[in-house]
Amino acid sequence: MKWLHRPSVAALAHKLRVTYPIIQAPMVGVSTPRLAAAVSNAGGLGSVGLGTSDVASAREQIRATRALTPQPFNANFFCHAPTTRDTAKEQAWLKHMAPLFAEYGVDAPERLSCGYASFVEMSDAMTEMLLEEKPPVVSFHFGLPPKECVAALKEAGIVTLACVTSPCEARLAQEVGVDALVAQGYEAGGHRGVFDPSHDLQLGTLGLVQLLAKESTLPIIAAGGIMSGKSIAAAIYLGASGVQLGTAFILCPESSADQAYREALQSDQAFHTWVSPAVSGRPARGMANRVFTDIGVSESILRDMPSYPLPYDATKALDRAARAAGSTHFAVQWAGQAAPLARPMPASELVQTLAEETEQVTQLQSKH
Amino acid sequence: MKWLHRPSVAALAHKLRVTYPIIQAPMVGVSTPRLAAAVSNAGGLGSVGLGTSDVASAREQIRATRALTPQPFNANFFCHAPTTRDTAKEQAWLKHMAPLFAEYGVDAPERLSCGYASFVEMSDAMTEMLLEEKPPVVSFHFGLPPKECVAALKEAGIVTLACVTSPCEARLAQEVGVDALVAQGYEAGGHRGVFDPSHDLQLGTLGLVQLLAKESTLPIIAAGGIMSGKSIAAAIYLGASGVQLGTAFILCPESSADQAYREALQSDQAFHTWVSPAVSGRPARGMANRVFTDIGVSESILRDMPSYPLPYDATKALDRAARAAGSTHFAVQWAGQAAPLARPMPASELVQTLAEETEQVTQLQSKH
Numbered sequence: 001m002k003w004l005h006r007p008s009v010a011a012l013a014h015k016l017r018v019t020y021p022i023i024q025a026p027m028v029g030v031s032t033p034r035l036a037a038a039v040s041n042a043g044g045l046g047s048v049g050l051g052t053s054d055v056a057s058a059r060e061q062i063r064a065t066r067a068l069t070p071q072p073f074n075a076n077f078f079c080h081a082p083t084t085r086d087t088a089k090e091q092a093w094l095k096h097m098a099p100l101f102a103e104y105g106v107d108a109p110e111r112l113s114c115g116y117a118s119f120v121e122m123s124d125a126m127t128e129m130l131l132e133e134k135p136p137v138v139s140f141h142f143g144l145p146p147k148e149c150v151a152a153l154k155e156a157g158i159v160t161l162a163c164v165t166s167p168c169e170a171r172l173a174q175e176v177g178v179d180a181l182v183a184q185g186y187e188a189g190g191h192r193g194v195f196d197p198s199h200d201l202q203l204g205t206l207g208l209v210q211l212l213a214k215e216s217t218l219p220i221i222a223a224g225g226i227m228s229g230k231s232i233a234a235a236i237y238l239g240a241s242g243v244q245l246g247t248a249f250i251l252c253p254e255s256s257a258d259q260a261y262r263e264a265l266q267s268d269q270a271f272h273t274w275v276s277p278a279v280s281g282r283p284a285r286g287m288a289n290r291v292f293t294d295i296g297v298s299e300s301i302l303r304d305m306p307s308y309p310l311p312y313d314a315t316k317a318l319d320r321a322a323r324a325a326g327s328t329h330f331a332v333q334w335a336g337q338a339a340p341l342a343r344p345m346p347a348s349e350l351v352q353t354l355a356e357e358t359e360q361v362t363q364l365q366s367k368h
Numbered sequence: 369m370k371w372l373h374r375p376s377v378a379a380l381a382h383k384l385r386v387t388y389p390i391i392q393a394p395m396v397g398v399s400t401p402r403l404a405a406a407v408s409n410a411g412g413l414g415s416v417g418l419g420t421s422d423v424a425s426a427r428e429q430i431r432a433t434r435a436l437t438p439q440p441f442n443a444n445f446f447c448h449a450p451t452t453r454d455t456a457k458e459q460a461w462l463k464h465m466a467p468l469f470a471e472y473g474v475d476a477p478e479r480l481s482c483g484y485a486s487f488v489e490m491s492d493a494m495t496e497m498l499l500e501e502k503p504p505v506v507s508f509h510f511g512l513p514p515k516e517c518v519a520a521l522k523e524a525g526i527v528t529l530a531c532v533t534s535p536c537e538a539r540l541a542q543e544v545g546v547d548a549l550v551a552q553g554y555e556a557g558g559h560r561g562v563f564d565p566s567h568d569l570q571l572g573t574l575g576l577v578q579l580l581a582k583e584s585t586l587p588i589i590a591a592g593g594i595m596s597g598k599s600i601a602a603a604i605y606l607g608a609s610g611v612q613l614g615t616a617f618i619l620c621p622e623s624s625a626d627q628a629y630r631e632a633l634q635s636d637q638a639f640h641t642w643v644s645p646a647v648s649g650r651p652a653r654g655m656a657n658r659v660f661t662d663i664g665v666s667e668s669i670l671r672d673m674p675s676y677p678l679p680y681d682a683t684k685a686l687d688r689a690a691r692a693a694g695s696t697h698f699a700v701q702w703a704g705q706a707a708p709l710a711r712p713m714p715a716s717e718l719v720q721t722l723a724e725e726t727e728q729v730t731q732l733q734s735k736h
């Protein structure tokens with residue numbers, strides 16, 4: 001396949017030890033070891049999202065994935081700033097949420113639980129586990145791990161990726177020594193990887209990839225709005241060496257997306273996605289439902305939110321209460337801007353389709 | 369050139385009667401008949417921005433452009449909803465602006481002047497003028513002209529384009545009968561073409577072009593984040609038949625951008641662009657300066673702004689006051705997200721460079 005012979009594309013595929021430098025994005029709550037393995041077995045790079053896992057459950061999921069594929073796969077971790085507790089803010093938030101709970105005849109939780117820690121808070125223990133389990137690829141979101149961690153992983157033959165949303169973040173990622181950059185455009189579904197949400201440049205994939213290609217010497221993996229061979233070809237022309245797709249994989253039978261989520265993604269709702277910090281305390285893009293319209297109702301409310309991921313605890317509780325009453329209005333349904341282009345098909349077929357489409361699109365060009 | 373032989377690209381070039389389907393975006397205050405003519409003479413399509421002109425001055429600029437080029441060029445008009453006056457809102461806005469004027473030792477204006485009308489308010493007279501002057505291409509921003517106007521222009525052999533930011537707007541544009549769509553992504557500098565700013569999907573160019581390519585039968589001209597041959601090739605792969613670039617042309621000597629604007633665009637400021645309605649009452653993207661940080665300070669202030677373009681009058685007066693005191697902190701300096709990639713060179717050289725880069729990028733692909 002010609003596109004695979006482009007030197008930069010071939011080099012990234014070689015580094016990742018995959019046939020196609022097509023990465024299935026880690027999506028906590030949607031991606032599964034089964035999905036990751038199906039993608040990897042088809043020649044792409046599957047990912048498991050371990051950002052909300054402790055060391056033991058991260059190890060378990062890495063082993064579960066390895067049991068399903070002999071091919072490389074990616075384990076993703078969250079490097080957000082450690083959560084700060086502020087009882088007053090948290091109580092104010094629960095008070096703000098209370099009327100929504102009341103709609104379903106239940107009380108808001110009495111307090112917020114943090115749920116999970118940042119990789120940077122358990123870097124030593126997690127690195128030790130990773131050096132034992134040796135997932136072929138490890139990627140980071142929301143920020144960067146310590147430089148020593150990256151060095152240790154690389155020393156052990158593990159390829160490291162960092163998600164970045166700006167040229168400045170790319171420079172920082174290069175400084176800690178990662179092997180490649182996931183350039184996440186504003187189009188992308190799910191949590192934005194921006195290191196500091198108060199400095200979010202909201203760069204679209206098209207601009208971001210060009211800016212990074214000009215400034216960085218690291219391979220670039222374009223993410224956000226990539227749904228088909230057309231967009232893979234486009235990303236490669238812009239200067240990317242590979243791509244990462246999340247929304248495109250949600251409708252695969254191997255994902256853990258529930259029926260309501262799948263139906264929404266195949267309805268007109270898919271045309272309307274929004275970025276809001278309302279769900280969790282950090283900006284994330286999803287299909288507009290009451291999570292977007294009724295939780296994050298104003299700038300002042302959002303400014304005084306508890307620290308990530310505390311609000312997520314309340315959002316999840318509200319979703320459970322709503323579902324118990326038969327409503328999915330508060331379901332968290334992440335999706336990127338090109339969501340209407342998602343196709344329901346097995347992951348292996350999707351990887352093959354994407355690779356073939358990219359070949360066809362670029363062949364078409366060569367003919368004329 | 370191979371990319372020019374792609375059927376959809378060749379068809380659009382044929383329709384526009386240009387060598388390259390590369391459009392220099394109309395930019396009121398920056399584009400000039402001289403810039404438009406230079407682009408058209410080089411084989412692209414130059415544009416003059418007549419959105420703030422009355423019939424007489426629009427006629428004058430069309431004639432000035434025609435005097436400089438025998439090639440096709442584009443005349444652009446604004447189709448926003450007619451401005452509604454609300455004395456209370458306007459006075460509140462001027463009161464909000466007063467402290468900024470005070471910094472420069474001057475009073476805020478006593479009232480806001482509207483400055484210009486929408487094409488839809490003078491459609492008959494403007495259409496009559498266009499039928500007399502026959503600019504080869506006429507494009508519309510912020511909305512659509514009456515269907516009869518489009519029919520009359522087409523009947524006279526004038527090609528019509530409409531700027532759209534969503535699949536829904538594309539359907540409406542198709543219904544009034546325009547010949548092609550300018551798909552303006554969220555990356556683009558200047559005023560967003562969104563018909564109703566309260567329903568802005570903020571779609572990035574990458575997603576927007578794919579969505580329109582799937583849904584619309586009209587040729588698509590990608591706009592937003594396009595700065596080089598790489599991005600032109602990318603846009604074409606996504607499904608566009610041509611491209612429109614604004615920011616890329618600002619540094620041309622033929623533009624009317626002042627020295628401060630040119631310097632900002634070549635500084636680190638170019639990495640920071642924001643969309644805000646603060647300047648004029650409609651969302652627009654520019655380099656972040658005090659216009660963005662100090663005028664549109666909160667959601668509630670922005671919600672109660674006077675109707676477009678009334679606030680523009682105050683912004684311009686504030687800029688004049690600041691400049692009189694030696695500051696360009698309130699200068700309106702539109703730019704898109706890929707602004708750091710703008711190159712200072714004559715417009716004809718830029719058109720040639722873009723065309724050659726696109727050829728090189730796509731040839732590179734064919735070789736491997």
